[in-house]
Amino acid sequence: MNDMTRQDPVDPPYRYPEYRSTVLRAPREPLVALPPNALDIPGPFVPKGFVRDGESDLTAQGRSAPLGEKMILAGRLLDADGRPVRRSLVEIWQANASGRYHHPADVHEAPLDPNFHGVGRALTDDEGWYRFVTVKPGAYPWKNHPFAWRPQHIHFSLLGSAPVQRLVTQMYFPGDPLLAIDPVYNSVPDAAARLRMISTLALETGIEGIALGYRFDIVLAGAKATPLGP
């Protein structure tokens, strides 16, 4: 079926002209269907020791604490049946509290923070939980349209338990007025689906007197694939 005419109820379309970079990168030809389960080979399996202790604390990677509102970000990784996706890789990257990425392509004039690289990873536990310690990222301007600013967000990459579950997304913050003008956020056609990208303030997830808490659950496509026999 042609992606230009089909509205996916969850994911954005490839072509979304309000987000200018889609215009020359979206395919024009119809997508071709593969047989069901073609992407359902379980894996890739992250080996033991791939994620080291400390990689989930983005505030402990410099010589001292980074600037910004310290926050604990925790949530569960689930499949479409609501079951936990266990021992699965969660990777995040984000701007610092001033809205600047530790990245050579980021030319925003906001200051770098020598104590913040904005990169973390974690494995989910047996209940599907992950947990990061970080600071709240700043909003930042971009050149998509006049006065364009991205809302505060954290990028997430999830391997899931099979390629059918692979997901890259962005997590937003409740009450952010920039969400209304953000074409990336608004590229998701369904309003209820958009809201699933917004974290919730969860004070008890934080640390009293030290860090705010945010909760963000992530639901991947499909159910957990059944491992193939030998």
Add this chain to the structure above:
Amino acid sequence: MAAQRTPSQTIGPFFHEGLRWKDAEKVAFAETGQAIVLTGRVLDGAGEPVGDAMIETWQLSPRGRAPAAAAGASRPHGFARVETAKDGSFRIETLLPGGPAPFLDVAIFARGLLKPLRTRAYLAREEMVRADPALAAIAASPRIKTLVALSAGDNAYRWDVRLQGDGETVFFAA
């Protein structure tokens, strides 16, 4: 209890440090096999290089099996993750997968892609690719050539990806 899926968003231009793995361009397996190199470029609808993409590949082992859990390995088996360079080029070292029409499952992520593009790089002759039952819907189409990597010398393959327009690569519905 059913749960509703979280939508996809673009990887954006700043993913590199966050998603970089050591040696992820060299695919690891528990088996031995025929070592091959796949190189290519990613081009946009204006024919310009896509210099800020990430490509992931997933494949069967040389004996045609699902990659095993990688006990004691430094990275997952059967899986590559590479960044394109400024000129849109990428390079993957792997082992030839098993089967009559071996292929790599490819996912492309980039700024301007609100969800990944899925395609396949076949490491087989075109007539074998056309005979793959998974491609029955396009078996007679001239576009099937876009899925066939070209021989580029001993154990070397060349495969370019065109996201849009003339010679547009076949992409699959997820």
